[in-house]
Amino acid sequence: MEISEQRNGEVVVLGPVGRIDNDTSPDFQAKLLSSVGDNGARVLVNLSGVDYISSAGLRALMMASKQSKATEGRLAVAALGPVVQEIFTISRFALVVQVFDTPGEAIEALRA
């Protein structure tokens, strides 16, 4: 899966592209958990390039969220497209992962 990585100060910004499903979620999960690490990393997942996310993708986000909390890091997602936004609502994931409208807002919050 294509996943861009950029740094915005101390915040790592990941940019997956396409569908996050059973086929692509292993790559997504590996990259995400690696970025969260074990040392309080601040990670933003920019979902603007994601058309669809299945339970496998959401599970990766949940694992990363737990790992982030355990290591005193911070994790957020931003720029959800309409379909991904719907799936976040249906799955109630907006209650367990921080969601921001724009990457800018997310980065500001993660830096705070």
Next chain:
Amino acid sequence: MIVRFWGSRGSLPVAIGVRGIRAKIHEALLAARGHKLDTPKAIESFIERDLPFSIGGSYGGNSSCVEIVTGDEEFVLCDLGSGLREFGNHVLLSRGPERRSVFNVFLSHLHWDHIMGFPFFTPAYIPGNLIRIHGCHKAMRNAFIRQQSAPCFPVDFQSVGATVEFVELETGHSYDIAGFSVTPFPQNHPNESYGYRFTRDDKVVVYSTDSEHKYQSLEPSHPVIDAFRDADVLIFDAQYSLAEQTSSKEDWGHSSNIIAVELAHMAGVKHLVMYHHEPNCDDHALDTILAETRRYAELSVSDSKLQISSAYDGLEIVI
């Protein structure tokens, strides 16, 4: 064949109270403004056509009990939750108190919400009736005795008048029972639970409640895909949201609507029926979840043919 739901609620029976009823009446009357409802037929049509199910109806509150109706002499039931009481009343009303019957029960597991209806099952107290309780737990008999003994219940289990047999089944085997080929399969739940695949005349009903499907279930080679394969009706525990299932309620032994849809698609299920509803969900919440689940099916498979329902007490599905 008809699948008839006598109890669809999980964990604990619930009852709508006066506030809930008043809220429904209020909403119905608001919706009725401008409608000419001067005959019973007009009122019935308005309820059917113009009110959401959460206002004109209810998902009910009895705990797990499902009947598979074939028209044969013997009854077939899945679980003995509080919905069993109304089933028993129905049997006596439809067959009369003199006629003796055979009840074939298939138990998912021994947690109280799945056996709590038995002490209130009137046919159990009538000599001549035969109740065969099939299941894969060795402790079935003890569970029923414990449930129905002092100090927890005033009428001892040993005093029921019907003949009660406990028939132990094994997973991975198929059994010819009451005109069905029945195959139990193991599920992931505290103290273990079991699902059942019922096949008759090329029609398949799968009863799979109290099962927590973790990520591994979504592998095409996972045994659960075979257990669900091409089911005409899959009754599936979707008690939690996916967020709950993977966080606060992880390892509680239940699944979600998202997982339900994904597994149903993978297994080629025709009709998914969400079941074992969370007691904290009122009718409005369950209506919302049903709409969301149907939408998720559209989002995940573009030409999805999967029919999706949410079980309610009194629902009948004709196969």
